[in-house]
Amino acid sequence: MLLLTNAKILTFDENMTIIEDGAIFIENGTIKDIGNTEELEMKYPDAVFKNVKNKIVMPGLINTHTHLYSTFARGMDLKDKPPSNFVEILKKLWWRLDNTLNEKDIYYSALFAICECIRNGVTTIFDHHASYNYIDGSLDIIADAVKRCGIRANLSYEISDRHGKEKSQAAIKENERFIRKVQLIKNSHLKGLIGLHASFTLEDETLKTVSELSQELNIPIHVHVAEGIQDYQDSVKRGYNGVIDRLNRFNILNPGSLLVHGVHIQKEEIDALKRSGSYLIHNPESNMNNAVGASPIKSFIENNIVTGLGTDAYTHDMFESIKMANLLYKHESKDPRVGWNEVYDMAFINNKKIASRFFDKKLGSIEKGLPADLIVVDYSSPTPIEKENVFAHILFGMNGSMVQTVLVDGKILMDNREVTFLDYEQLRRKTQKQARDFWKRF
CATH class of the missing domain: 2.30.40.10 (Urease, subunit C, domain 1)
Structure with missing residues (x-):
């Protein structure tokens, strides 16, 4: 007591x-x-x-989109010319990084990142993982870090065809294995979603398989959507009206699916997005850092699309993401009156709604019985x-x-x-040592 x-x-x-x-x-x-x-x-x-x-x-606080695997990117030399656009950022940094991670990297990257979440007042996260050098069992490694730290975490593996069909099938199996496991153990701190990278790195056959798995498990999708203009252009080249149209054709956009970013969702796709019952997750700092543009938040809100707030691991400080979401909304609208209610709703009403849905209990409020x-x-x-x-x-x-x-x-x-659950300075030293080893392999 x-x-x-x-x-x-x-x-x-x-x-x-x-x-x-x-x-x-x-x-x-x-x-x-x-x-x-x-x-x-x-x-x-x-x-x-x-x-x-x-x-x-x-x-x-609740963070509805982050990447615990990104810890070692901080201060890392890309050993290449600086990327000049979004796809180059993915190819030169993130896809090389996730294809280098080993078991020890995954654990220390997750453990340190979770501690940073705690140190910034974040108690619930939705993580989107990728480690194409180490797929099978990778979500269990992160789950071990979650259990050690004591937070609530919803985990998913980022399925992609960018490393070939064999690895995308392994990623699908990792999601299925982990979800079945957490459904069986019924841990109130640990849940799972089916992760997808982005439409432009996924073939139709993979989307069909994932859709069938989603229906079988009755589990929604956690997916990057129209973050860069290239995602939209790829869908059009494949014969669709946009990313939302393509994903919708494969029944990926189900009630409760987390659609992350949404920067280049087109006006004509908004109605389909609204009807799907999916959630949109805004990540303002990451979008600005990658120079991909600003999400059309005003359109989402006007159409009653539940819009949450994440960090995309740009930071673990949700206070910082809240401030930036407010500034960006004002800046894009050229109107100092906006942002107040909209960003408050994202962080303190919609994130609460999203987390409460997936953790089967009301979170984000101080009330008797919670x-x-x-x-x-x-x-x-x-x-x-x-x-x-x-x-x-x-x-x-x-x-x-x-x-x-x-x-x-x-x-x-x-x-x-x-x-209180570990020696933080010792963890920091071990993480730095692991980071140096990772940088040599990168």
């Missing part, structure tokens, strides 16, 4: 309730009671009291924090480095900026 006391609680419930001098009573991983500190201290005298000293307590996935943020505001201005404080005041304490299912994963 744990009692967090003396907190300013931002519940992110339907009414955006704020509790001053609040306390949260946690038992068996669940929020059992919320209220005034003095009252709950008297009500639960046998609990372990943890005084958070007037800091902010809010739900753990999992105790909480973060304590050391944010000292010069102005009042009220329900009408919470998002403004997040945009202009908070960042991931302010996160002091992180709990998932009531278990403390980080306290006073120190992760």
